[in-house]
């Protein structure tokens with residue numbers, strides 16, 4: 001497994017000083033985004049929010065390893081990746097508020113965030129196969145959680161990727177929890193990475209709280225994928241917060257996790273300490289990153305709040321390309337419910 005922080009000088013890694021500062025800047029931005037988005041949800045501005053606190057280092061490291069033209073197939077959890085790929089923070093917030101059209105930001109190759117677990121994976125492999133047919137040299141990163149590895153879609157996608165040499169990196173962010181189900185109850189395999197072997201390609205583990213190691217590992221995996229060799233990367237990290245704002249992890253999470261310290265370490269604090277030791281960042285730079293992140297989020301929230309609230313009926317427009325009778329029934333039910341109970345609730 002690839003672990004760098006504290007074990008290697010930055011000069012020995014594939015990340016130069018300027019690139020390390022860029023990584024740090026985006027990890028700070030991701031943390032600021034996550035905290036501000038949580039507060040917005042708490043004051044009722046959006047219906048729900050899935051925090052990614054603890055996973056910023058993994059997501060930013062992976063996003064920086066991608067080429068601009070590569071495609072990301074994200075989930076609800078991977079907003080830090082989208083942010084680091086250049087999706088405006090206001091778009092991510094508006095998407096979470098219920099505007100489907102803000103799903104990926106202009107000119108960024110991101111597929112829509114998947115909420116049905118693992119459903120993005122066959123799509124991602126299909127996109128990779130299409131790249132092969134078109135002689136397109138780009139690759140795909142298919143993001144998933146540890147829970148997704150129990151879905152049939154995961155195994156079908158892995159099988160197709162192996163058979164058709166699809167240029168796909170499966171980035172499994174193992175944050176140790178799938179809502180209340182711990183990793184050891186998810187699979188009896190020793191690792192998630194080893195599942196790749198059954199499909200004829202490589203699986204690797206990486207310290208997901210080390211953005212440098214993730215950058216190197218995902219970068220190497222993307223290079224292999226472009227040669228027709230898919231890779232499964234298991235990024236070992238930890239979900240510090242709740243599954244979503246509807247969840248209470250105190251109901252199921254032990255007070256003390258039986259995990260090594262590096263696994264639950266805060267990626268932001270750890271990276272900052274490392275970069276200070278390496279002489280790559282100082283007080284001035286760290287303060288500047290924080291101030292810039294705050295200003296960026298101030299502006300993003302102002303822009304997002306200036307958009308009128310979505311209408312409750314929008315929910316029904318994006319389920320299928322064409323309406324089904326059942327969706328029509330559900331819309332009629334909601335309309336009559338809101339008229340009877342609370343007409344004001346037509347807006348969030």
Ligand SMILES: Cc1ncc(C[n+]2csc(CCOP(=O)(O)OP(=O)(O)O)c2C)c(N)n1
Nearest residue numbers: 077115116117145146147148175177178179
């Ligand atoms: C097909 C499907 N089954 C069940 C759910 C309910 N559900 C939402 S999130 C989740 C757990 C996912 O865990 P994991 O894949 O580890 O991702 P994480 O939330 O940790 O990022 C489940 C079971 C769903 N969204 N889709």
